[in-house]
Amino acid sequence: MPHEEAPHEEALSGGNASGAVVRIGDTVRKPWTASTASVTAYVRALRDAGIDAPEPRGRDEGGRQVIEFVPGELAIERGPMPPDDLYRVGMMVRAIHDASAAYVVPAGSVWQSAIAAPGAELVCHNDLAPWNLVQGERWVFIDWDAAAPSTRLWDLAYAAQSFALNDTSVPPDDAARGLAALVDGYGAGTALRHGLPEAMVERTAAMHELLRRSHGTGTEPWSSMFVQGHGDHWRRVTAYVERHREIWARVLRE
Template identity: 60%
Template sequence: MQEFVPGTLAINADPLSRADLHRVGGMVRAIHDASTTYVPPDDAVWETAIPAPASELVCHNDLAPWNLLVGDRWMFIDWDAAAPSTRLWDLAYSAQAFTLSDPSQDPSLAADDLSAFVDGYQPDDHMRRLLPDTMAERTAAMYNMLRASHDAGKEPWASMFTAGHGDHWSSADNYVRTHRNTWLEAL
């Protein structure tokens, strides 16, 4: 079923408040929980730009501000990268994309945003401890995919790498890694 839902992409809207980030974390959790009941057919073919470390459930794989529609109803769009992954890998990407994408932001403020987002997801303590390192791995994977695509001429990633996405993900990766202990303490 398809329907038109009016709204604005979160990346083009006012910055999300901590309450909004908490809400989005809860949305990510609801998507993951709903996905646990889906069993893909044995012959399913998945096309994903960044392979996941395991196949726990089918995830969106791009839950980010550029794919969240906000308005009267909030919803994630652009499901073309959906494929088997893990809760942790998908959460790491979305938590980083929503809260740690601006390397110029004071890390203590970013940590408060991260905490609000992750609290909305309600992960267990084990997942919270793994999240900072997994965010670093996932952010590096995004940069490496863009770089390899650029080197191989694989579109649309090759053009995105040179149009600023490579620099963005390199800076984001450095920010996530540099402040790992700040993120861990916040979680």
């Protein structure tokens, strides 16, 4: 019989915590973990509810998870997002949260989350950020592996900070306008708007603490990330978000 060549595997860069990730044709392959079955069930439920997320396609012969490859460019590679785009991101986050609120978590579900959430209101992506948003013909959030129970406020705080307040060189009044656009797109009510400034401080501080603590214990991949610039970045961002939280509070009230 003729020898069948193995499919070409193209290594994908950009991820930090997903292990070896490759593209084969119109699919992405990444390690199958203890939480993958639970995450897959959740993502399928979101897709059934109308959320455009990468389609889970089972396991390959090597035991890896197979996921739809979504063509496009990562938002972080496009530079600062204009207010209209941030408004659209806010709408996307709200749609995900509303669909998640209707999801009944099956008994025995297993989740992996590096940062403890302050509650379990609904299952959240937990990394809704410009490094996980593909922009092309479709706008799609990818890398759902860290999905786990959390709260709207905690998840929105991370998304709002990472999309609108992640560049500490931006004057805070300018950054605040982007923050307002995203939160307006989300349609946040008074309670969320009131809680966001402090929640963003706590969420960014938690990210820096994860990296710092992991470096002390040698826990990967966070330990290496800490010395590769991520530690300094999250230290600066935490200080920026905390220093200007009165500006964030004012613009969200307005």
